[in-house]
Amino acid sequence: MEKDMFWKNVSILLKNKKISQEKMCEDLGMSIYTLRSSISKQVLPRVDVAKTIADYLDTSVDFLLTGKESNEYKERLENLKSKIENIIQEEGM
Numbered sequence: 001m002e003k004d005m006f007w008k009n010v011s012i013l014l015k016n017k018k019i020s021q022e023k024m025c026e027d028l029g030m031s032i033y034t035l036r037s038s039i040s041k042q043v044l045p046r047v048d049v050a051k052t053i054a055d056y057l058d059t060s061v062d063f064l065l066t067g068k069e070s071n072e073y074k075e076r077l078e079n080l081k082s083k084i085e086n087i088i089q090e091e092g093m
Helices: 002-016 021-028 032-041 047-056 061-066 071-092
Strands: none
Touching: 002 032, 002 061, 021 032, 021 047, 047 061
16 A cells, blocks of 8 residues: 555655654654654655655655656666766776
8 A cells, every 4th residue: 555655665764864753844844743643544645745755865756655766766866876987987087
């Protein structure tokens, strides 16, 4: 179910980044009570809020909903990785 997956992935990313729910809410100007209510009731946030959370966690809404990155996101990451590798090689010369 997407609702379960969304909040599970948010929780995993917060844990991996060592960010508390409180800190995320403070940074995003969200109410911790609203967040916790949404999680406990398994209510998906509005699209704009989901995008804000995804951006904050450096991921996509697709990933939060499915646990998988979209092809577009993967392509962008690969392009960035390639550019970084090229810069590193040029700096090494």
